Amino acid sequence: MENAVDQISESSMCHVIYDRFGDRDVLQVVTSEVPAPDSGQVLIRIHGAGLNPIDWKTRKGLGFAARQIEHSLPWTPGYDVAGEVVAVADDVTTLAAGDRVMGMIGFPATGGGYAQYTLAAADELAIVPEELDLVTAGALPLAALTAWQALFEVAKLESGQKILIHAGAGGVGHFAVQFALERGAHVVATASAGNRDFLAELGVHEVIDYRTTDVAEECYGLDVVLDLVGGEAGKRSLHTLGEHGVLVTIPTVTADEIISAAEELGLRAHGMTVRPDVFHLDEIAELIEDGDVKVHIEQAFPLARVADAHELLEGGHVRGKLVLDCR
Incomplete structure (x- = not known):
């Protein structure tokens, strides 16, 4: 896994995939081309990717998200990201390169958060308050x-x-x-x-x-x-x-x-099942900006240690959140 991370170049990126449902050993780090944004999309260089219980349940083939992706494997998990916009599609006017953004992306069938870069719909993303670093912000949306x-x-x-x-x-x-x-x-x-x-x-x-x-x-x-x-x-x-x-x-x-x-x-x-909502995210960002809400991170893991992160996640006794540091 470490080798894959070391070999990254500007046109390629590391991301996590699994090609079958199962235990933590199905998680692998692979290298792919950095994608280009399509209509309505932005390309994000991810700093933080949040881990959520749905991630390990889906990896095991449990729950509604697993039913959505079972015919689309291999798949990159992760619905929570924060990072920096590096490119936008021609029709995107709300965001620009350099913007600090966070969002609950690709839910439930696309995913893509456990990666160094990902594509997201511009309307899934909120601006990250200056008070919040981007690794921490990745743990917030879902x-x-x-x-x-x-x-x-x-x-x-x-x-x-x-x-x-x-x-x-x-x-x-x-x-x-x-x-x-x-x-x-x-x-x-x-x-x-x-x-x-x-x-x-x-x-x-x-x-x-x-x-x-x-x-x-x-x-x-x-x-x-x-x-x-x-x-x-x-x-x-x-x-x-x-x-x-x-x-x-x-x-x-x-x-x-x-x-x-x-x-x-x-x-x-x-x-209830959560849904992406950028207006709610904006309201939450405001509370963070005002100092009324804090995000507690118990531990940050590099991409190469994604299986260790899932082990802790599955244990179910995390204080606050776990996050992947994808930088």
């Missing part, structure tokens, strides 16, 4: 958009409401707690004891250690639950809702059973 859309589009969270956020220290979770606090909600989050201080520093009002405490005994009458864990944790959380409360569950694999359990209890629960 997780931040998931949190934003779950809280404000699906749950319709309002100031003064009380919300429980499961896995508050994780990738989506650490954005969700900050967005909810910024909106003026009272925020309760579950986490391991080791993440209590991290969440307290973000401003979370109450942290519940999910290993020692049953949320259904600790919380009641909640307006919103954001369930980033799924399964039994999601179902148990239904008992914390007030009569008019709503639970939003993110893991798609258990969404149907949680929604059914809610219906049996006469409560509301919704699943």
Whole structure:
């Protein structure tokens, strides 16, 4: 892998592919020509590419994205990028070479983020605030958009409401707690004891250690639950809702059973799938610019160590985000 990275030239680039579904050993770093932008596209020299749980699930052939790409292998994974625009198609007027951009690109079938260069639709990209370095910015779009859309589009969270956020220290979770606090909600989050201080520093009002405490005994009458864990944790959380409360569950694999359990209890629960939205990204960028939201990176990996990054990602106990440093 290191050799492939060393051999890069100006007309070629390194990127990650897999040609079959499977364990981490299917990931390989290869060299290809740098592509040229087509109508509506820009070419980005990637600095940071975010890693998300959907990446390892898709690599294993699980979930809806895997169904979209199974006949298009080999495929370059990655939906989150930030970097510098190096070329634009003739019909692109909104961006120019040198612009610092980030976006959730190629979702769900194109991907392309685990690379030194990639093509993206100009309308998928937001300008990165000066306060944010481009490697860190690469970890933001998908997780931040998931949190934003779950809280404000699906749950319709309002100031003064009380919300429980499961896995508050994780990738989506650490954005969700900050967005909810910024909106003026009272925020309760579950986490391991080791993440209590991290969440307290973000401003979370109450942290519940999910290993020692049953949320259904600790919380009641909640307006919103954001369930980033799924399964039994999601179902148990239904008992914390007030009569008019709503639970939003993110893991798609258990969404149907949680929604059914809610219906049996006469409560509301919704699943959701994130979608690219550059207007939401712009709003999130503004919060970062104002210092209201921070992106926490647990670790950055070079492209050559993508399998190590996936190993940590699959473990499921990352604080904040993991990112590939593609420079």
